[in-house]
Amino acid sequence: MLPTQSSGAGRFAELDLSRLPSPCFVIDEIKLTENLQILKDIATAADTKILLALKAFSMWSLAPLISDYLAGCCASGLWEAQLARKYFAGELSSFAPAFKPSEIEEIATLSSHVVFNNLSQHANFADITRQQGADTGLRINPQHSEGQTAKYDPSMTGSRLGQPLEQLMQLDLPEIDGLHFHNLCEQGLDPLARTVAAIEPYLAAQKGRFKWLNLGGGHMLTQPDYETEALITLLKRLRSDYDAQIYLEPGTAIAFDAGILVGEVLDVADNDGPIAILDISATCHMPDVLEAPYRPALINETPGDGVTVTLGGPSCLAGDVIGTYTLPERPISGQRLAFLDQAHYSMVKTTTFNGMKMPSIAIWNSQTDALKLVREFDFGDFERRLS
Ligand SMILES: Cc1ncc(COP(=O)(O)O)c(C=O)c1O
Known part of the structure; x- marks a missing residue:
């Protein structure tokens, strides 16, 4: 439990x-606004873009308020992408464990970034994605477990989420605009810092290749005891070390409490x-x-x-x-x-x-x-x- x-x-x-x-x-719009202000302050201080994960909270009647504070949304497929573009402002990052060939063109048209779950998805859909003007990204599986339960641990053994880091180390990467990982579930800074440490040897080896790094969701940024200052330091360091735009895509933190x-x-x-x-x-x-x-x-x-x-x-x-x-x-x-x-x-x-x-x-x-x-x-x- x-x-x-x-x-x-x-x-x-x-x-x-x-x-x-x-x-x-x-929904208390005042509490929501307080959460959004915390996120906006982090984004400004760390020069990071924060997106709303629609899978967690899709209340489009509050989209004008949310869009005043955040850089955009992240979607899990076509319908969330359509919702994002219909109601919310800003950027849109779309990720799914696998995209349907019949939907990818529309998803790419709507999205700023399309993040692929592995290199096979990337090989199938990168060209069409670029033709629609969107960046291509790759989700990596850090193979570093921080989850309390396997069900919420994308790094669990045999996980279907992301290209395993170990495999990536052995491969020549095709042209990819950004890297994405999502490894946390309602967690604080330390699990994020340890996950970043697990992938940093790879990031260092690929330095300068990526326009952006998306650190996924699962960050409890609006919980009163979140170590915000240390997070800002980490995000700023990543931005400067890898010369990449950093993204976070929390869901829970936006609507928390x-x-x-x-x-x-x-x-x-x-x-x-x-x-x-x-x-x-x-x-x-x-x-x-x-x-x-x-x-x-x-x-x-x-x-x-x-x-x-x-x-x-x-x-x-x-x-x-x-x-x-x-x-x-x-x-x-x-x-x-x-x-x-x-x-x-x-x-x-x-x-x-x-x-x-x-x-x-x-x-x-x-x-x-x-x-x-x-x-x-x-x-x-x-x-x-x-x-
Ligand atoms: C890829 C991805 N991004 C973002 C999120 C949002 O996570 P949270 O609502 O825990 O912040 C999830 C949640 O499962 C996810 O799978």
């Missing part, structure tokens, strides 16, 4: 949850302790709870003092259990609850399994208390996904 990274409810503790439909994702998922208790029963069924499903609305797995933090938990309750979802899945929580009192039907730090990797991963309604989406301003409902889903959204 991975720990939650959330630093707590923050200003969400002041939000009146009864003002919202349920279930509903709520900027959103909650509000739900409602539908029923409370007993089997080996109280069990509350919510209108929030782990499998449909917070799949990482089961996939990571992790236990999301909840607003108003009172660990060690209160009633311990299992919170579960309304789907048919026996394991649709969010976790066990201690609350001040036994919950009652109609009561509102909110899970913390749900902006990233939840909204983008929702499904309609069991015909489950997807959570509405709202933007809250924690300074003015203004609340704007930007999306509600209905039967038509479910119907259109099927035929």
Whole structure:
């Protein structure tokens, strides 16, 4: 079980949850702006470009705000690339473990950089990419594990992600504009510094060849204890040693602690302790709870003092259990609850399994208390996904 990274409810503790439909994702635009300002300050101080990884947070209604602070986006394929170009400003870096021949031309047209997973993808698609005016990049696999779990460790043995560094050392590289690696998952500076050290002999041998170096995502840059000054020093050194533009493409860090998922208790029963069924499903609305797995933090938990309750979802899945929580009192039907730090990797991963309604989406301003409902889903959204 991975720990939650959330630093707590923050200003969400002041939000009146009864003002919202349920279930509903709520993003605090003030907290998001604070995160964006941290990232912009790092980018300016280190002369680095920071891109939003859309896979983590694709809330296009906030694109104008995000585009004021960041240099662009990174996409995992055609649809994210289209979303980036439709709503966001700036550069676009696209990477996929393999591109479809039928889509690569459009992806290259939309992108500033297309990053290939290996030399075979590069051989197939570099020419067409350049013809569309985009740079070509190669993802390298540093073969240096920093992940706590294999599932989140791109350097795991037998990984399908990136051209293994060991192989690259033996090869003559074709013409490539930039190098990319992504080796971290919600981690601090030290794992990044060790990953850079693992690839530096290769970088040194190829010095001057690359226009840019993309250090991927997984950097918890907006967590209060991130060693920002040391990161800036590292980024500046890389820029000057290799005479290359440095990119970072975090996702989590942008939306970290900027959103909650509000739900409602539908029923409370007993089997080996109280069990509350919510209108929030782990499998449909917070799949990482089961996939990571992790236990999301909840607003108003009172660990060690209160009633311990299992919170579960309304789907048919026996394991649709969010976790066990201690609350001040036994919950009652109609009561509102909110899970913390749900902006990233939840909204983008929702499904309609069991015909489950997807959570509405709202933007809250924690300074003015203004609340704007930007999306509600209905039967038509479910119907259109099927035929
Ligand atoms: C290639 C790549 N870039 C960026 C990211 C964003 O990572 P994070 O949201 O952890 O910062 C990921 C996440 O898996 C990724 O695979």
